[in-house]
Amino acid sequence: MALKFEVLGRFNRARAAQLTLPHYLCQTPLFMPVGTQGTIKGLTKNQLEEIGCQIILGNTYHLALRPTSELIDELGGLHKFMNWPRALLTDSGGFQMVSLLHLADITEKGVTFQSPVDGKPMLLTPEESIQIQNRIGADIIMALDDVVRTTITGPRIEEAMYRTLRWIDRCIAGIYVSEVWLNVICLGGEDKDSFWRVVAQCTAALPEDKPRYVMGVGYPLDIVVCSALGADMYDCVYPTRTARFGTALVPEGVLKLKHQAMANDIRPIDPMCECMVCKNYTRAYIHCLVTKDAMGSQLLSYHNLYYMMKLSRDLHSSIVEGRFPEFVCKFLQTMFPKGDVPEWVCNAMEVAGIDISSCCREMRFDVDKSSTL
Numbered sequence: 001m002a003l004k005f006e007v008l009g010r011f012n013r014a015r016a017a018q019l020t021l022p023h024y025l026c027q028t029p030l031f032m033p034v035g036t037q038g039t040i041k042g043l044t045k046n047q048l049e050e051i052g053c054q055i056i057l058g059n060t061y062h063l064a065l066r067p068t069s070e071l072i073d074e075l076g077g078l079h080k081f082m083n084w085p086r087a088l089l090t091d092s093g094g095f096q097m098v099s100l101l102h103l104a105d106i107t108e109k110g111v112t113f114q115s116p117v118d119g120k121p122m123l124l125t126p127e128e129s130i131q132i133q134n135r136i137g138a139d140i141i142m143a144l145d146d147v148v149r150t151t152i153t154g155p156r157i158e159e160a161m162y163r164t165l166r167w168i169d170r171c172i173a174g175i176y177v178s179e180v181w182l183n184v185i186c187l188g189g190e191d192k193d194s195f196w197r198v199v200a201q202c203t204a205a206l207p208e209d210k211p212r213y214v215m216g217v218g219y220p221l222d223i224v225v226c227s228a229l230g231a232d233m234y235d236c237v238y239p240t241r242t243a244r245f246g247t248a249l250v251p252e253g254v255l256k257l258k259h260q261a262m263a264n265d266i267r268p269i270d271p272m273c274e275c276m277v278c279k280n281y282t283r284a285y286i287h288c289l290v291t292k293d294a295m296g297s298q299l300l301s302y303h304n305l306y307y308m309m310k311l312s313r314d315l316h317s318s319i320v321e322g323r324f325p326e327f328v329c330k331f332l333q334t335m336f337p338k339g340d341v342p343e344w345v346c347n348a349m350e351v352a353g354i355d356i357s358s359c360c361r362e363m364r365f366d367v368d369k370s371s372t373l
Contacts (some may be wrong), residue, residue, distance in 0.1 A: 003140070005211050009320035012353035013203060013230035016319035019211055021139040023079060024087040026054040028211065029227045029258045029315045031218070032089060032235040038063050038082040041240060042298035043305070045084050050303070051275070054086060054140070057235045060132050061093035061100075061124065065117050067276075069135040078136030089235070090133045092142040093124050095216070106146065108163065126170040134175070143171040150191070185322035196348040205228035220249060220311055224331055225345055227315050228324075228352035239308050241363040246290035249307040251334045255283075257300065262287035263299055276308035325354050332359040 004020035011098035016267055019026040027050055033040050033048070036059040048056070058078060063069060075081050096104065096113065105112045110125035126144040133141035144167050146160040181234060199214060217223060218236020226234070239249060246258035246268045255269060256324045257260075268278040269286070277286075277299045289296030328349070332341055339361030349356045 003211075005209060007208070009322070011319055011322070011324040012228075014228050014319050014324055014352065015230060015232070016316045016369065017211070017233060019232075021055075021087045023085065024054055025137050026087060027316045028232040029223070030054050030233055030312045031059045031223060032233065032307070033240060034059075034237045035082075035233055037066065037076055038239075040301070040305070041244070042294070042301045045082065047302060048084075048305070049086070053305065054312065055089050055233075056084060056086070058088055058090045058136065058138060059092050059093070060129060060136070060142075061096045061113070063136055064089070064093070064124075064132045065115055065122070069132040073135035073137070073161075077135075079137060081356070083189075087140070088138040089140040090136055090138040090142065091215075092129045092133070092144040094129075094142070094145040094147045108166075110144070121224055126167040127174040130171050130174045143168045192342070192344045192349075195222075196229065196290060196344055199226050199231060200229050200348065200351050218308075220308070221335065221345065223311065223330060224315070225348045225352075226298075227319075228328060228349060228354055230352075239304035239344045240301045243304045244297040246300065248300055249304045250287075251331075253335055257287050257290050257296070259287075269300075270307075271302055273307070274351070275303050277303040277306075303330055328354050329359050332356055 005017055006019045007015050007018045015028075017028045019028055019030075032055040033053060037054045038058055040056065060069075063072065063078070072078050072081050078090075079085070094112075094324070095219070096111075100113060100116075105113075110123055110128070113122045113124065114120075115122050124144065129144040130141065143164075145164040146167065148156055148160045203212055212230065213233040213235075214226050214231045215234075215235045216236055217226060218238035223234050223273075242249070246256060248255040248257060250270045251272070257269075262283045265283040265287070267283055268281065269283060270278050271363055282298060286299055290300065313323075314327060318324045338357065339359065341356065341360045346356065346360060
C-alpha cells in the first residue's frame with residue numbers, strides 16, 4: 001500500500017493530517033517513541049496501545065546486529081516478532097555515523113562499523129540499508145544519509161550533502177523506485193536559534209502533500225514550535241531516557257522525582273493527568289522507587305509517553321477545530337508563567353503567524369523574515 005497523506009486542517013503553516021500506512025491510520029502532528037531494538041524499555045505493547053502510540057521507531061543498525069534482520073524476516077517481520085499491530089518506522093543507520101563515530105569509517109561506498117557485539121567489521125551501504133529495512137518490514141523506511149555533527153563546519157558539510165544525494169539515488173535504484181520512498185521529508189537538529197530557522201526555511205519550501213519528519217526532536221516545547229512552523233512527525237529517546245533518570249514531563253516543564261522534596265509529597269505527578277500512573281501513585285511513592293527499583297523508571301516512562309501522546313492529540317485537534325493559537329498560548333503560559341518565553345520561541349512564532357503577546361513579558365522580535373521564509 002502506498003503512503004497516503006491528507007491534510008485535514010490548517011492554521012497558517014501548522015497543519016493536521018491523516019497519514020495512511022499499511023498497518024495503521026495515523027493522525028499528525030505525532031510523536032514516535034524510540035524502540036531501538038524492537039522494544040520500548042519497560043513498557044508492554046498493550047501499554048503502548050492504551051496510551052495511544054501510533055508509530056514506534058526501530059534502529060536498522062542495532063537490529064541488523066542483534067537479533068539480525070535475517071532472523072526477523074524468517075520469523076515474519078518486526079511487527080510479528082515484537083507483536084506490534086500498529087505502524088513501524090526504521091531509520092537507516094546513518095545517525096550511528098555520529099553516535100558511534102569512533103567505530104565508523106565513512107567512504108563513498110558506505111560506512112564500515114566495528115561491531116560492538118563481536119568486534120567484526122560491518123559494511124553498511126545504501127543498498128544494504130534498504131535491504132535490511134525491507135527484511136525488517138517497517139511501514140516507513142529511511143534512505144542512508146551521510147550524517148555529520150552539528151558542530152562541523154567547512155567542506156565536510158558540502159561533501160556530506162552531495163554524498164547523501166548520491167546515496168539516495170542508490171537507495172531508489174536498489175528498490176526499483178516506489179512512490180513511498182520519496183514521500184517522507186526529513187530534517188535534523190541544530191542549536192535552538194539555528195534549529196527553528198532551518199525548520200522554517202525547509203517547511204516553507206517542501207511539498208505540501210508530503211509529511212515532514214523532524215528527526216531526533218522530543219522536547220515538548222520544540223514539538224509545539226515545529227508544528228506551528230509546519231512539521232508533522234517527531235521522534236526522540238528523551239521522554240523515556242529522562243524517565244530513567246527520575247524526571248517526569250508535566251505542563252509546567254519537568255518534575256524531578258529524585259529530589260528530596262518529593263519524599264513526602266502525596267500528590268500525583270500531574271493532578272490534571274488521566275494516565276494510569278497519575279491515577280494510582282503519589283510523587284512520594286515514585287520518589288522511593290526511582291532511587292532503588294526499576295519499576296520507578298517504568299512508571300515514569302509510561303507517564304512521559306502518555307504526556308507525549310496527549311500532546312500530539314491536542315495539537316491535532318486544536319488545528320482541526322480552529323483553536324491552535326489559543327492552544328499555543330495556553331501551553332506557553334503554563335510553561336512560562338512569568339512571561340519569560342525564550343526569544344527563539346518568540347521569533348519562531350512571529351514567523352508562524354501566531355500572536356503570543358499575551359504570554360510574553362516583553363516582545364523582542366528581531367527576526368529577519370526575508371532570510372527565513
